[in-house]
Amino acid sequence: MTTLRFTKGHGTENGFVLLLDEHGDLDLTPETVRFLADRRAGLGGDGVIRAVRSGALGAGAGADPHAWFMDYWNSDGSTSEMCGNGARVFGAFLEAEAGEDLAGGLEFATRGGPRSLVSLGGGRYAIGMGGYILGEGGFDSAVEARGLTPPRPALSVDVGNPHHVVALASVEELEALDLTVAPAVTPHPRAGSNVEFVVALGERVVDGERRGLARMRVHERGSGETRSCGTGACAVALAVRSWAGDGAPDVWDVEVPGGVVTVRIAPDHTVLEGPAVLVATGEVTLP
Numbered sequence: 513m514t515t516l517r518f519t520k521g522h523g524t525e526n527g528f529v530l531l532l533d534e535h536g537d538l539d540l541t542p543e544t545v546r547f548l549a550d551r552r553a554g555l556g557g558d559g560v561i562r563a564v565r566s567g568a569l570g571a572g573a574g575a576d577p578h579a580w581f582m583d584y585w586n587s588d589g590s591t592s593e594m595c596g597n598g599a600r601v602f603g604a605f606l607e608a609e610a611g612e613d614l615a616g617g618l619e620f621a622t623r624g625g626p627r628s629l630v631s632l633g634g635g636r637y638a639i640g641m642g643g644y645i646l647g648e649g650g651f652d653s654a655v656e657a658r659g660l661t662p663p664r665p666a667l668s669v670d671v672g673n674p675h676h677v678v679a680l681a682s683v684e685e686l687e688a689l690d691l692t693v694a695p696a697v698t699p700h701p702r703a704g705s706n707v708e709f710v711v712a713l714g715e716r717v718v719d720g721e722r723r724g725l726a727r728m729r730v731h732e733r734g735s736g737e738t739r740s741c742g743t744g745a746c747a748v749a750l751a752v753r754s755w756a757g758d759g760a761p762d763v764w765d766v767e768v769p770g771g772v773v774t775v776r777i778a779p780d781h782t783v784l785e786g787p788a789v790l791v792a793t794g795e796v797t798l799p
């Protein structure tokens with residue numbers, strides 16, 4: 513029987529089970545992840561995050577073996593290249609459990625490549641989310657969901673992991689969506705996709721800064737509907753800005769069911785800002 517110390521945490525109610533496994537001693541399997549993420553028989557979470565030194569897992573050539581690797585898993589036991597909300601909680605976790613000081617920032621590794629993390633103070637963190645690729649021509653796909661027929665045009669956005677963003681006309685339409693069933697994306701994305709539905713709500717000035725405002729819901733690849741998705745918020749900000757055309761803001765506040773995150777768009781990367789909360793620590797014995 514293996515007993516593990518765990519931490520539960522969330523970023524805008526995107527919840528995770530976090531494990532500190534600095535030397536990669538834990539044989540983390542999809543079955544173990546599904547147990548840990550199980551909301552009834554396990555601890556419950558949208559994903560599982562292991563903090564491990566890159567070198568312990570035989571990181572790829574060129575990776576700093578001492579860098580922390582954010583080993584992110586979806587609740588169904590699949591893995592993803594990146595998790596934006598998870599990266600903020602990962603930062604709070606490294607401060608609390610690994611004695612890291614993030615005020616000066618930290619480079620860390622993910623399956624999608626190197627990323628950066630910095631504490632903003634007050635339980636808030638900023639994540640350098642890496643580069644992005646938008647589909648061609650404004651809309652390059654179609655998405656059908658329960659409560660949304662016929663299929664609506666969508667834009668594919670790659671922010672290290674795959675997303676498809678659908679523009680809706682109203683908050684009422686957004687709230688009427690039934691995301692208990694996975695939306696259908698055409699053309700079918702070979703590796704699956706995270707699907708976001710967004711309503712643009714205009715612009716506002718925050719602390720003297722012009723920002724766009726959007727509200728979204730998400731059906732995540734490997735986790736189902738979640739209360740928030742950081743990479744999804746970046747995909748939504750990129751899509752809404754491209755649809756708004758020249759002169760649209762480069763900073764977007766994205767309202768998710770679990771709170772609000774801020775996305776800053778630069779020519780070659782995005783930055784995600786938002787809160788991270790560590791809720792509890794404990795011990796769990798694996799079946």
Ligand SMILES: N[C@H](CCC[C@H](N)C(=O)O)C(=O)O
Nearest residue numbers: 592595596597673741742743
């Ligand atoms: N909740 C995560 C997204 C996880 C992405 C995962 N569902 C996938 O790409 O398979 C976030 O805050 O970015």
